Amino acid sequence: MSTVSLQQPLVRAPRRRRVRWGRGLAWAVMILFLVLTLFPFLWIIRTALSTTRSLPSAPSDLLPVDFTWGAFARVLGLSSRAQAIAQGGSGASVNFWLYLRNSAVYATGVTIGQVFFSSMAAYAFARLRWRGRNLVFAIFLGALLVPPIFTQLPNFILIKNMGLLNTLPGMILPTFFMTPFAVFFMRQFMLGINHEIEESAALDGAGPWRTFFRIILPLSSAPATTLAILIFITTWNDYFWPLLVGNTGSTRVLTVALGVFESQTPSGSPDWAGLMAATLVAAAPVLILFIAFARKIIDSIGYSGGK
């Protein structure tokens, strides 16, 4: 195991001066990108803290226009219908905690299934040798190229015929077993795993299942965690499918519920403050999760040096 910390300069002393200069430049570039990335969020926060119908009166102010927490109250379902409408919001009721729970169940379910089953498939594509492997993989990959508009309706009917409409399993199922992306992702990382480890396992008499569970999965924990985060976030942000399949009160997820802040009537403008507050509130749990897990990724970095 390598114990070199990341902060340690990788280049030796003689070049130190030049390296420092390079680092300064590197930091400057990094900060530039951070600013570019974060500025629109400043804008989103500023809008979320404004009063919707006051926004056009100061369209380019960097600070909130007529500061209010009202938008957040609307998002969390804390303001009365009359209050919400008076502030330019919608009169819809928001049962925030229920939707949060549904989103969590939906995203977690999809993530667990997809990461596990896709890893299994990726293992078969990356490490096992069997006839037709490359062809099957190519076909799997082809699914990346199918426009979602073609898959949505047949899947909806299928779920309906299975009697799973307005249930969480019905929402989870289509992406529970795989997405082409997840298989592709895991395969590419598994390609990089050292053959020798596997070979020595094989010498010890370990079958493919044992190798998969004991060696490949643990070794892939960093990409798998990354993948899990990506899937979780994608699923968390999913709007259209849960709207279609689970829009009754009891299975409604956060994104769908917060859709009421978008424009409800044609040609009206949205409840800007509510929309932006909803965006922030919906993004907060994933952000927290990401920060928690990102640490884990860093902790598990050492795996690759495990030779």
Add this chain to the structure above:
Amino acid sequence: MPTLSRRELLGLASASALAVTLAACGNGSSTGSSGATGDAAIDTSKASGEVTYWLWDNNQQPAYQKVADNFHAANPGITVKITQYGWNDYWTNITNGFVAGTAPDVFTNHLSMYPQFVSQNQLVPLDATLAKDGVKTDVFQKGLADLWVGPDGHRYGLPKDFDTISIFYNKALVSAAGVKDADLQSLTWNPTDGGTYEKMIAHLTIDVNGVRGDQPGFDKSKVKVYGLGLDGGSGGAYGQTQWSMYTGTTGWTFTDKNPWGTHYNYDKPEFQNTMAWMRSLIAKGYMPSLQAVTGTASADLFGAGKYAMITNGSWMIKQMFSYKGVQTGLAPTPTGPSGKRSSMFNGLADSIWVGSKNKPAAAKWVEYLGSAAAQDVIGQAGVVFPAIPSGTQAAQAAFKAAGVDVTSFLMQVNDGTTFLFPITEHATQIGNIMQPAVDAVFTGQSPANSLTSANQQVNALFTS
């Protein structure tokens, strides 16, 4: 409610999307074709159970909940369950529901969608049921009920509300130009020089140096306030809030007959001259270009004080009067060559889906929604104009109580200067042809007579 602008087209597109697949899936076609229940009357006398009802305007949901509660009180056996979806999601869900058998019993229907639903046999004809239950269809504002009679002569919806067009103006910007509110009430327009209307627009336009549009030295490349705003784009095939109130005064009509015309008139000089006039306003700097309005909603730009006046529909009243720091006024659209004003007349209705499992209760609910008892309650909420005159009056009173004088909208109805939204087949395709074509005239890329060839494409849809 307004007709399609580009934004809405999208929602409709995705809706028709699913309609496409109606035929593809055995499921849908079964409900579809068997839905041809003919015009047998539904027996509403023993109606009971639950009715599902969908609408998209969340501003109206509280009022409709109140109506549903009243209905339940009068018919204790029937419960109405209301679900609201935003405009874009609404149509997708409706048509998905048609396919999968999960559509609501009763739903708010839109003129732009309903021809398609009729031709796909998705709606229950209401005539016999209404006749049997003694429900009159002549109680609504004149013309509205005709909109909902299909090409087969059957009625597929009962009117609920309507909308017309007016000029919204920014009082501060108008009085800064030395114009009195009264001056805006009787403007005249013609497609040649724009009449007193264009003079007013020019006068209300100011560049960054404070020079007005009708003064020498006006810099049209640096306009601070446009005399007339433009609602989101060229208006495409219908121009409901952009130009239909002008073309309506020239004697021009969209189609050979309405509803269910089969020939469009985009090749007529009255129409093309009006488009050329619109383009000239942009070229003179009195109205923003398409480039300038591709962005924030026109209402927000009005709220930002960028427009002295803008034409828009009655469904926008609430929003247009809610902006901080903007005192909004209302004026009727100008009179044109015909000597009269003009406004598109558009409305919504409630329809029953053929796949409804509880048609008796659904019919009972639709009949109730079409009654004065229900529409008065909706009117009192002061959001839209209900289709029944007593409901319209209730709405007028509610707006008045909120400090808004809606005379300029109702004037068109009372004076009989409205014309009905053109209902024809192929609405979405027509939109797809006309949007880029009218866009190109507005940007100056093509002359107005280029619309003749677009018109040929449109009319070809009806011959093939």
Add this chain to the structure above:
Amino acid sequence: MFIAPAALGFVVFFLYPALRGFYFSLTQYNLLGTPQWIGFANFAEIPHDPLFWNSLKVTVEYVVLNIGFQTVIAVLLAVLMQRLTTSTLVRGALLLPWLISNVIAALTWFWLLDYQIGLVNQFLSWLGVDRIAFFADNFWAIPTIAMVNIWRNMGYTALLVFAGLQTIPRYVYEAAAIDGCSEWRAFWRITLPLLRPVLAMVLVLTVTGSFQVFDTVAVTTKGGPVNITRVIQFYIYQKAFADGQFGYASALSVVLFVILAVLAALQLRLLRAGESDLA
């Protein structure tokens, strides 16, 4: 065995709808009727469709801008992340745009870049520069849409590349450093080659992904003004769902599918994605 569950999900939820779409491409199929078999007539019509060529041109312009900038920026950011800081905060910050939906990203920029009241244009006119109709100008519209998507996706793509960087054992760099190899050289000689499988994946994903650009156009310009932002997915969508030419739209999708498949195969081959120099 290992692929059984994934194969099940694949066949039911991806393959079946795709095959159905292919079948429709050989039919004439409008809103009302049943599909009518017309063989390859749809495909024969495509080369004569000026709107198809226009949409392809617009899409390619978008893809080139998007991929070019996004890949370079992502690799740059990934390397910077690896070298400069372990801070989760920085990483989280860069990923932030990806946590919000396409629609919100597009709407936020739509407001910021608005011609009349957008902050950016206010800033430009304050500088004395002419205002720019970012979303509606013939020159700017596609680059602007590309920029919005680069903004949203660069952190995410950087994270993918970063994950790839993590699989490169540190001893390789250490050895290089001992040999007196500069960081710059190490990047070209070691990092990039070893990154090949991941880079190949990132490229395939971003290329296919950007050919499918839709949301950003749908919530902002809707393909206009005139046709300048009518990207191919939006065109397919309109054909299928608004014009009721589902068969023709399916044929367009098949054409797009073939183009993408060829591109993907080329990329995988060129980058020899199937192998890592480490393995």
